[in-house]
Amino acid sequence: MPPRRPPSPTPPIDGTDGALAARATGTSLLHTAVRYYSLTKPRVLYGNVLTAAAGFLFASPGRINIVLFLVVCLGTTLVIASACALNNVLDRDIDTVMARTKKRATVTGGVGARHAVIFAAALGVAGMAMLVAWTNWLVVAVGVGGFLAYVVLYGMLSKRMSVHGTLVGSLSGAAPILGGYVGAAGVLDAGGAVAFLMLFLWQLPAFYSIAIYRRDEYARANVPVISVVRGIPRTKIQILVYTVAFVLVSLLPQLLGYVGASYTAVMGLLGAGWIVLAVRGVTAADSYGWARMMFRYSLMVMTAVSVMLAVGPRLP
Known part of the structure; x- marks a missing residue:
């Protein structure tokens, strides 16, 4: 019998496969982050935060407390983002049949309902914790009231049941500018x-x-x-x-x-x-x-x- 050939040496590791795997992992993480980010309805979110900033500056005709300004804006951003993410979960049946919303991550399955709720809860807790720790009770009250008005009174109830849903939703939409104002003024x-x-x-x-x-x-x-x-x-x-x-x-x-x-x-x-x-x-x-x-x-x-x-x- 002819002698067996020795086994082929292990090919050298040049890092190419590892780099491709790392790149794929990074891309996957980026896509996941983008899907979760989209739950916050960025255009709605930043429009509302703009009004919160305006309210704070409107109530600060003199010296501006920059640290408090940043805290109010960031805390408000997180609370609004939480409400928007929950709204995505609540509106899945509606979003499915509307052209402008049928590609939302909660409709396509890009983000499951359970994970979306957990994400929203984390944002809401973080935002409210900031407002409670560094602002006043009026800001906290406006934040809680605006959140409940949007998620419960509007998203769960009036939007589906009444022609006056827009009126109810407008209460929550006006909350950020009021939150910014009382954040600076300390009074209503x-x-x-x-x-x-x-x-x-x-x-x-x-x-x-x-x-x-x-x-x-x-x-x-x-x-x-x-x-x-x-x-x-x-x-x-x-x-x-x-x-x-x-x-x-x-x-x-x-x-x-x-x-x-x-x-x-x-x-x-x-x-x-x-x-x-x-x-x-x-x-x-x-x-x-x-x-x-x-x-x-x-x-x-x-x-x-x-x-x-x-x-x-x-x-x-």
Whole structure:
């Protein structure tokens, strides 16, 4: 018999396989992090945090406590992120049939419901712990109230059961600016009330506009938004009414002595433009196109409100 060949030597390890495995692991971790991050609804989250920062700066016309500002903003961010993540879990049945939400991680299975709830709980506990430890009881009360209003009163109940769901949701949407304000001021006064009312009123024409151009999707999902229950013409009238109400309230800060004429000039000009657009919408033939324009304008108004409240006390 021919002699056996000796076994082949073990091939040298050049690190290529290990590098590929490490890269794959890193990519997987990144994708997982992105899926969890998406549960926080980043665009909604950062819009709300912007208003919280504006509220704090509006209530700090003099020296700004930077540490407290950062704590209020970060704690509020975590609490809002927690509420948004829970909303993803609650709305899975609705999100499945709506084009803009059917790719959410809780719908596609990218993040399971149980893991999403654990993630939301961790965010909420961390955020509330920060607010309890370093802010005042008013900030904590606003944070808890806004969280419950969004998750329970809106997400679990009114959104599915009543045409007034947007009104309820607007309470939670206005909570961040109030939380920022009382975080700096330590009291709830006329300035905080006006800031809260502005954000509350701003949301109604903004989200009623979404209800128009997303009407068919809401109807398929059996969500009783105003455009589905009462029709588009009545929704347009409501948009006009709330737009005028917002503009009137947005001009109060100077009358109350919180800001100067610069604030009023900017907000008066933008408000007048928004009212003109709302009036045109009443007779607009292309309701969907007009509603999209109305919503885009509302985003500009919200950004302007936040900026002008922040710098208004420091301008003439």
